[in-house]
Amino acid sequence: MTTTNKEDNFAEWYLDIVEKAGLSDKRYPIKGMNVWTPYGWRIMRQIDSYIREEFDATNHDEVCFPLLIPESQFAKEKEHIKGFDSEVYWVTHAGLDELDERLVIRPTSETAMYPMFALWIRSHQDLPLKTYQIVNTFRYETKQTRPFIRVREIHFFESHTCHTDYDDAQKQVDEDIEILARIAKKICLPYTLLVRTEWDKFPGAYYTVGIDTSMPNGRTLQMGSIHHYKTNFSEPYEITYEDKDGEHKFVHQTTYGMSERLVGALIGVHGDDQGLIIPPGIAPFQIVLIPIFKKDNQGLVMASVKEIEKVLTDAGFRVKLDDRDDRPGAKYYEWEMKGVPLRLELGGRDIENNVVSFFRRDSAEKGTIAIGNLVPGVKMLLDDISECMFNKANEIQKQRTADIDSLENIPEDKILRFGWCGCDECGHKFEDTTGFKILGRPYFKEEFKGKCIMCGKDVDAPAYAAHTM
């Protein structure tokens, strides 16, 4: 059990889970740079593997660019440097020498990659160029840090693509959104796709689509973002290609970024007072298998449980056999805390009855599976757990959204949906008055008729706002 309650004190509960489930250790001597301990890293790597699968399948090539970026390259795109220069780490010395030019530790990799893209791309035949990398990035956070959610060393996925024109880049944004839908389903995470305001878009982007989920304290967490850069970077970095008619043109670019916040989101969205609940699709162990011994049947039970382990592993499930010399109750407690979605138990009576007993972490439901039906039975259960987790999370996210049409009695723990004419003045005034942050307008058009909550103008697309993590 967590010592704190998710509903009453989300912040404490979250830290408690991170520690008790063994996800990360925040006692490292630099604040906000945490150690990925084995179990947390396993979860992250499962998510990384699935991300790789998706991006490989859509013909992106994985690359790995250097960590350090010369200041002169970093500064080429003016908005970008303005957005980042207060939050990057600077390398100024190497060995006993002062460097001729300062180096930035990447906060994101545009400025590392784009000088190389300019060398790689010559003609329209080199396009589209679709690459991605999974690396750590660094931001000098001044706000309070929190494991996975606000850290200074960030485990990061970033795809970078180059295209012949605006429309082809736009198609990439749409492909990214399809990929996101599959990833979110795998992790059972609801999300909204909102086109960020002009003052909140990524430094250098033409437009930014934020990917937000809502956390139990009513705040939203940005899990990732997708950007259309148009030619905003290709111009300063001179990334051009020769088209079919021999004309030289700037490429249009997109990026898609997601981070370890996916882990933070899955803790917050799915966990309960018994601990973590990990979606089967990315659980390091989908099944924990626990033998229940009596004095006289240890050999028989161990043989049967090993056979079950083999059958399930051969069928492709990720199985943990916990045959430590400890009470079953202590094992239940530990694996519930660690959020393994399905527990199977096998004792003498189960063997007599040709069944395995199961316990679902999501619903606490118990039952048995006939041994003859083991593999399809387990598959059905895991699929159902996944579906129930996703539906429940979506239902909760829906309940956390509220339509408002005036500034009075605004619910502080909801995502707000309201009319906004779109002008900067009304937007800033709304934010200043309410303390909420405008997350943007829906990427996919929503049915809406209303008036700007500030100036009263008629509007036919809503805006969303929330307190953010």
Added chain:
Amino acid sequence: MTTTNKEDNFAEWYLDIVEKAGLSDKRYPIKGMNVWTPYGWRIMRQIDSYIREEFDATNHDEVCFPLLIPESQFAKEKEHIKGFDSEVYWVTHAGLDELDERLVIRPTSETAMYPMFALWIRSHQDLPLKTYQIVNTFRYETKQTRPFIRVREIHFFESHTCHTDYDDAQKQVDEDIEILARIAKKICLPYTLLVRTEWDKFPGAYYTVGIDTSMPNGRTLQMGSIHHYKTNFSEPYEITYEDKDGEHKFVHQTTYGMSERLVGALIGVHGDDQGLIIPPGIAPFQIVLIPIFKKDNQGLVMASVKEIEKVLTDAGFRVKLDDRDDRPGAKYYEWEMKGVPLRLELGGRDIENNVVSFFRRDSAEKGTIAIGNLVPGVKMLLDDISECMFNKANEIQKQRTADIDSLENIPEDKILRFGWCGCDECGHKFEDTTGFKILGRPYFKEEFKGKCIMCGKDVDAPAYAAHTM
């Protein structure tokens, strides 16, 4: 074809292969920090996957520690800091602030991990602690850089273990050596295990075992090393445990490191003037499948070739179907340069005869496999390629070793085996006189009777020396 010749000009040939096979791009604006381009990164990731498999199977837990290390932690072990302070990168500023304490970018992770190990380990029940990570490390190289072999950002594997006593740590060294044997076999790389001299051991180690292979220019390349630290780090970092009798003791530690030099080694050891030759065990594509069309049979050939792709992929092989609209000759050239171990071709005549034609990259041997025998036939060929590559490489390494018993007429392009009494004075004098570097004494005892090449004393264990990369 490479434009240079491996035998005559190894250095040029090497750079030529790296570029033409698309392994890495050294035009990044910081010297020695290269871009992992897609094909090179695929090779590295195959090697990483196999390393993970081995260390997971021997109960090591994967972790990921922060990149940055506070200067005060870094400086705790005196030999270690002395060994590294001239070659680390220093972070001194973050955002617009100067940091209170300078941060080192990890050159290796002892000093990041050990303050945490001191928190994690309480009792003998926490031991052994066996962890590893795969990360990039950073060294400010002042010598000439060379892709994969001497770089400033180094893709790195490091395992770190803690044990109750010297002997248990020693057992870990032996396990590491067994793991190494399997990894080397997978990459078909010969190696020697030599206990480094006192003046050449890892800064802070009790002893260091160097893992060297020999390159075509006769120089040796250190691919990795295994260290017994005894309590040299656990004392300054205060990593203690309570033993069964309640007594507090320092842990004994080991580490095992390997780097992207494995890629450098495989290029140098296996490549030829047609390009790279990648061992089947870690080849991103083990098989390239090329359809040979005639005017009237395109549909039939494509259908058959896709069927073959499916059969081989389902059987677990890594297959690349190259169905681009290009001449077969151009494809042969490209995949030979990229070192794919087995090429399969399918044309109308092959289909008539119920066979697939093959070409072995290692021996240039051609032949056919009966379609009915496809999977076992391909498996046999790949196994044979692997075995032949390993045998050939070992044979060459043997030929590159020479016994000497005087300082006259020393062959400059060989690994030297000779008598050395073991004293520092004779060792340094040998190195100064010959320009060779003493690599150390065999970790596993070798039959030897001779005299110290410097002082003439009788010795019963040889030393090895070489020019190093």
